[in-house]
Amino acid sequence: MLLLVINPKFEAVTYYEEKPNLVIALDNSESIAYLKQDEIATQIYNDLSKNSSLLDRFNLEAYMFGNSTSPIDSLDFKDNQSNFSSFFKNYNELYKGQIAPILLVSDGNQTLGNDYLYSAKQNKQAIFPIILGDTTNFSDLRLQQVNVNRFAYLKNRFPVEMIINYSGEESVSSQLRISSGNTVLFSKNITLDNSKASEIINTTLNASQVGVKTYKVEILPLENEKNTVNNYKNFGVEVIDQKTNIALIADGLHPDLGALKKSIESNEQRSVSILKPKEALLKLNDFQLVILYQPNNNFNDLLDAISRIKLNTFTITGNTTDFNVVNDSQVFFSQEITNQSEDFQPTVNTNYGTFIIDNITFNNYPPLQSEFGSVTFKAPEETLLFKRVNGVNIDAPLLSSFEANGQKYALLSGEGIWRWRAQCYLDTDSFSDFDNFIGKLVQYLSSNKKRNRLNLDYKSFYNQNETIVLSAQFFNKSYEFDGNANLQVTYKNNDTNETKTLPLLLKNASYRIDLSSIKPGDYSFTVKNQDEPVSSSGRFKVLEYNVEQQFLNADVTKLNSLATSTNGKSFYSNQINNLVDSLLNDTRYATIQKSKRSTIPIIDWKYLLGLIALALSLEWFIRKYNGLI
Structure with missing residues (x-):
């Protein structure tokens, strides 16, 4: 009992063995089946994953990659792309700082993503390619x-x-x-x-x-x-x-201007002119949309002209904005003026219904900086992005759109949008998600078409290997998004007259269907609400092209270079026993004995509790036996 009061501490050392990891990465793309290597690849995976010597020596983990990377469930060799860089990116996140050599079972033919020779070198792990496919050279x-x-x-x-x-x-x-x-x-x-x-x-x-x-x-x-x-x-x-002409009007230089221009012009149907306010005033009739970047006193005449000719506008405010000018130039919204700035991160409004938002989530995007204070809208607005301050969502709009007096407006309360475009590239190795987001906003603002209850989003043509997604939004009679609509699409291959009807599924604030499995051809389609007589039609083409059938041989040269540059060794599909022997004899992959030293207070020692209970019990029985109780 006295020991428990004093509670001394002692050190405990435990020993354990840690086996190295061994990662099997198997190419699940169509090229493996096209080169007639699918059965061989499956047999190699079964032999490796059940090899008792490897299981004793390594912790085996198996993944398949094609369009994306996932743990091996069942192999079908039907992925229409070979994205090696997707695998290596996921590998880096899972096995950072660990010993984890890779057995790459593939033909080495890449069709998507960064060059895997570059991606693999970032891992600093040995890679052992297992080469699938004919290595004979033909003309x-x-x-x-x-x-x-x-x-x-x-x-x-x-x-x-x-x-x-x-x-x-x-x-x-x-x-x-x-x-x-x-x-x-x-x-x-x-x-x-x-x-x-x-x-x-x-x-x-x-x-x-x-x-x-x-x-x-x-x-x-x-x-x-x-x-x-x-x-x-x-x-x-x-x-x-014709081309959609957009004026990007600013009174100074800022990285946002270049980012906006590149995003908008990523669609070749649009052209952006960066102008000073006085230059824009002379050319206003040439544009379908004006973007007002941080208006100040030099915008007064321009704002009067925009209001007079009823041009659609996209206003972006920031630290150099004169909010007196912004507030006085229109009657639809008002910014509280505090002369203090604040950083605001974005949160997507998944119920936004004016146009369809796909792919982009804005998770972990850097903040924009603008005036601290609330924005009051005097016209019915719909918030696309809410503000988030220090990780806390606040019920305040960061990006909003609204319509009034036959004009369309959008307001973004923050500068620094160039960081969003850079973050998109860091997250996805592409600017496309951000560019598509800005493109849809610009498409909505630059169009003067009357709003429909059923809006469709699709491309006019697709390549066979592209993801073919048809999106739709349905609104009730008050033009509020209806999440209970029963939408179906009926599409027809005009070359074969084959017709099929499928339902659209609700995802966030849009209904979607993936038609990536359809055959090449010319298609017409109609999306219809089964509960109301509302429908919309369109056409698109799917062009024949299978990138996975472009290869005649395995890319032996590249796979050998991959092995050499990572201190690994390449093997052919009939050399699996040699591969196993090489791994088992490789001194880099020995089982390591590790120790864990921890300081434990005596109060946590369970045996002491048992000893005290035993001593108290013995004392009670002895006293009872001697008649002392």
């Missing part, structure tokens, strides 16, 4: 790439760039053609050999008709050429009649 002509803009303008000529590669020893001749339907629009004879293994050809085509035009680029195959799938590619161009 092969390949249309490596076709570069073309997605949009062209009526009565203009648009450029097309084609890259042709050749693998082989002998000199060969062929002909390159571009055709639309049965009409050949361009042709050129080419000659290649082992000293001149590639050629870049440029030409221009005429955009003569509004709408989606599809073309086929073809390099005539060699005699007895083994793979002719990679000899042609289809591409599409949407011919438009």
Whole structure:
């Protein structure tokens, strides 16, 4: 009892063994099945995952990758992309600071993401490629790439760039053609050999008709050429009649201006002019939308002209904004003036219903800086982004849109939007999610079309390997988003007359359906509410192109380089026993005995509690036996 009162402490040392990890990464893309290696790959995985020697030596973890990365559940080799960089990014997060060599079971042919030679070097772990596929070299002509803009303008000529590669020893001749339907629009004879293994050809085509035009680029195959799938590619161009012109008006320089211009012009249908207020005043009639960046006294005449001709506006405020000018120039909202600034992080309003928001979540996005104080709206507004201060959501709008007097308005209370675009790239290795978000906001503001109860969001054409997602929003008669609508899409392949009807599923503030599995062709579709006579129709094309069928062999050279650069070693599919022996004999992957030293107070020693209980019990029995109790 006295020991418990004093509560001395003593050190306890425990020993345990830690086995190194061994990660199996298996390519689940279509190219494995196309090269007839799917059964071999499955057998390799089964042999490795059940090898008792490896299980005794390592902690085995297995993943498959294609479009994305996931633990191996069942292998089907149906992913239409090979995204190696997705696997290595997830690997870095899971095994940072650990010993975890990688067994990469793949043909080495990458179709998506950053070059895996670069991505793998960041891991600082040995990689042991297991090479799948034929390693024999055959003479092969390949249309490596076709570069073309997605949009062209009526009565203009648009450029097309084609890259042709050749693998082989002998000199060969062929002909390159571009055709639309049965009409050949361009042709050129080419000659290649082992000293001149590639050629870049440029030409221009005429955009003569509004709408989606599809073309086929073809390099005539060699005699007895083994793979002719990679000899042609289809591409599409949407011919438009006019461009949306947007004025970005600012009285000074700021990184936000460049970020906004790049985001908006990522869609070739839009053009942005960065102007001073006085310059913009002379050209207002040329624009469908004006973006007012941090207005001040120099904007007074411009704001009067915008109000007079009823132009749609997007106002962005910040630390250099004159809020007296902003408040006096319109009657729809008012900013409280405190002459103090605050940092505001964004939170998406998932119930926003004016247009569809996809993909972007704004999680962990850096804050924008603007005037501390509330914004009071005098017109019905809809909040797209709420403010968050120090991680706490506050019921205050950061980005809002509203309509009044036949005009459309948006207000963003904060500067520093360039950081959002940079964060998007850090999160996704692409600017596209942020650019699409800004593009949809600009599309809504620059359009003067009457609002419909059923709005659709889709592209006019897709490549076969793209994700084909059709999104829709349905509003009740008060133009409030209806989350209980019963929407169905009926689509028809106009080439085969095949028709199918499917339901759309609610996700956040839109209804969506993924049609990525449909065959190439020309499609028409109708989205209809089954409970009300409200519907909307559209058309799109799916262009035939399977990137996973462009390969004839395994990329042995690249996989060998990967092994060498990471201090690993490559093996062929029939050398699994050699691979196992190499891993078991590799001194870098020995089991490590570790110790854990901890200081434990005696009050936590359970045996002492038992000893005290036993002593008290014995004392009671002895006293009882001797008649002392």
